[in-house]
Amino acid sequence: VGKPSTFDPIAEASRQWDRHWGTAATPSMSAVTSVMRVHQILMARLNGLLRPYGLTFPRYEALMLLYYSRRGSLPLGKMGQRLQVHRTSVTNTIDGLERQGYVERQSHDSDRRTTLAAITKRGRQAAEEATAALNEDRFGTAPLRQGELEGLTETLRRVRIDAGDFENAVSS
Amino acid sequence: VGKPSTFDPIAEASRQWDRHWGTAATPSMSAVTSVMRVHQILMARLNGLLRPYGLTFPRYEALMLLYYSRRGSLPLGKMGQRLQVHRTSVTNTIDGLERQGYVERQSHDSDRRTTLAAITKRGRQAAEEATAALNEDRFGTAPLRQGELEGLTETLRRVRIDAGDFENAVSS
DNA sequence: GAAGATTGATGAATCAATCTTT
DNA sequence: AAAGATTGATTCATCAATCTTC
Numbered sequence: 001v002g003k004p005s006t007f008d009p010i011a012e013a014s015r016q017w018d019r020h021w022g023t024a025a026t027p028s029m030s031a032v033t034s035v036m037r038v039h040q041i042l043m044a045r046l047n048g049l050l051r052p053y054g055l056t057f058p059r060y061e062a063l064m065l066l067y068y069s070r071r072g073s074l075p076l077g078k079m080g081q082r083l084q085v086h087r088t089s090v091t092n093t094i095d096g097l098e099r100q101g102y103v104e105r106q107s108h109d110s111d112r113r114t115t116l117a118a119i120t121k122r123g124r125q126a127a128e129e130a131t132a133a134l135n136e137d138r139f140g141t142a143p144l145r146q147g148e149l150e151g152l153t154e155t156l157r158r159v160r161i162d163a164g165d166f167e168n169a170v171s172s
Numbered sequence: 173v174g175k176p177s178t179f180d181p182i183a184e185a186s187r188q189w190d191r192h193w194g195t196a197a198t199p200s201m202s203a204v205t206s207v208m209r210v211h212q213i214l215m216a217r218l219n220g221l222l223r224p225y226g227l228t229f230p231r232y233e234a235l236m237l238l239y240y241s242r243r244g245s246l247p248l249g250k251m252g253q254r255l256q257v258h259r260t261s262v263t264n265t266i267d268g269l270e271r272q273g274y275v276e277r278q279s280h281d282s283d284r285r286t287t288l289a290a291i292t293k294r295g296r297q298a299a300e301e302a303t304a305a306l307n308e309d310r311f312g313t314a315p316l317r318q319g320e321l322e323g324l325t326e327t328l329r330r331v332r333i334d335a336g337d338f339e340n341a342v343s344s
Numbered sequence: 345g346a347a348g349a350t351t352g353a354t355g356a357a358t359c360a361a362t363c364t365t366t
Numbered sequence: 367a368a369a370g371a372t373t374g375a376t377t378c379a380t381c382a383a384t385c386t387t388c
Contacts (some may be wrong), residue, residue: 008329008338009254016240020180021307027321028311032214035327036229037256037387041335042204043278057208061355068188077370082181089357091372096355113365113370135193138200145332148327149199155320156206157180157298162315163213202348212357230378232371249348268377285348285387 003166010034045140053130054100058085062093066119066126073106074120084165092128102126180204217312225302226272230257232302234265235274239299245278256337274298305340314326 014030017023046057055063065082066074074082080090094117102123108114119127132139134140141149160166186202189195196285218229227235237254246254252262266289269275274295280286280292306312313321332338 008332009256010325010329010332020240021303023307025307025310027318027325028313028316030325031313031316031328032218032311034325034332035207035211035214037326037337040256041331041337042207043379048202051178056355064349068192075370079248084181084212087356087358087371088373092302092356094204108370111366115371118378121207131193134201135195135197135200138197139204139333141196141200141203143330144200144203144327146196146199148330149203149322152327153182153206155316155324156203156210157182159210159213159313160180160182160206165209165213166297168326215357228377247348257378259349260351260381261379264378280348283348283388287349 010037030053032064042140045137046134049133049137049140050130053126053133058089059097059102060127060134062090062117063097063119063123063127066103066117067124069119071118072124072167073116075114075116077114079117097123114148140142181274182209214312217309218306221309221312222284222302225298225305227298227302231269231274232299232306234262234289235269235291235295235299236303238289239296241291243278243290244296247280247286247287247288249286267297294308310330 010030010033014026017026017029020131025136026141043057046060050060061081061083065079066072076090076094077087080087083090092103094103097117098105102120104118104120106116106118108116144152175262182202182205185205186198189198189201215229218232222228222232232253233255237251238244247260248262248266252259252265266275266277269289270277274292276290276292278288278290280288285290
């Protein structure tokens with residue numbers, strides 16, 4: 001008993017949208033809803049993959065930024081710019097990583113206003129193990145193939161350009 | 173002074189990933205990071221468009237679900253299934269909409285366990301005005317055209333299928 | 345016991361306000 | 367005054383535990 005299980009909630013919403021509003025914006029509505037839902041799916045998958053290492057995806061991103069950095073440390077403000085999140089979010093993220101022993105706060109040599117976040121030895125190890133797990137699972141992007149992934153990245157890049165994502169990187 | 177402003181942080185991360193890990197998962201990493209970032213951009217745009225009506229995007233989605241419903245009311249649990257969010261999230265969302273006078277909690281006729289959320293007259297008005305604003309701005313999807321939006325929806329649909337998004341809708 | 349909803353906890357993001365240092 | 371960071375408040379998401387009703 002029950003309808004066939006091929007019911008797509010987003011396709012259904014699209015039909016309803018056209019019927020009620022009859023607008024040219026329906027494809028936009030479908031695309032936005034899809035991005036929201038896939039974001040939710042990916043976050044769940046990634047956090048699941050990272051759980052064995054005590055990490056969440058936002059913390060993983062912050063940790064990798066430090067992992068890649070020249071000296072293994074960065075000012076918190078710089079991290080906010082690179083990660084494109086608010087300064088207060090960086091404070092919270094680093095708080096968590098510091099509690100876990102993956103990061104240490106250090107004071108800046110010449111400017112006593114700035115705080116540095118420095119990756120620890122344990123942090124480096126966690127970063128490497130977590131990265132291996134994510135690479136192994138292709139960042140939870142099943143079932144997409146390389147071509148689809150590249151097309152996705154390219155389309156989304158156009159939105160990022162429009163939002164001014166490329167303007168933050170002029171080195172002073 | 174400064175480098176040309178054509179620096180793409182995600183393309184740069186992609187280069188670094190290949191250099192450090194040399195893995196076939198690089199396109200996955202780029203796509204996931206892109207989805208995360210575009211989700212953030214879209215949320216900011218949508219919340220900006222909805223602010224004049226006192227709504228956020230999650231509240232808007234819940235309100236529209238009630239707007240479309242037969243009787244203008246739904247059990248909270250049903251809303252969680254349709255919106256694909258946790259039950260506790262629905263409780264919070266309805267709390268907010270109720271404070272704003274867009275929704276009222278009602279008791280179910282036959283089952284006293286269930287709570288109904290019912291859209292109010294003011295809620296209907298807000299829903300219509302907010303929808304007009306979102307349609308007008310094509311849900312913040314600039315600069316994408318119809319073909320790109322449809323391609324995006326189709327690619328993301330494959331991820332949703334893989335995550336089991338189509339299995340919730342068998343009517344009992 | 346199971347279903348429906350709520351409460352209390354945590355993580356993540358933002359904003360406004362504050363504090364120190366430049 | 368301006369820059370860097372933190373604290374406190376609010377919103378949204380989840381999970382665990384609880385409470386009422388079936």
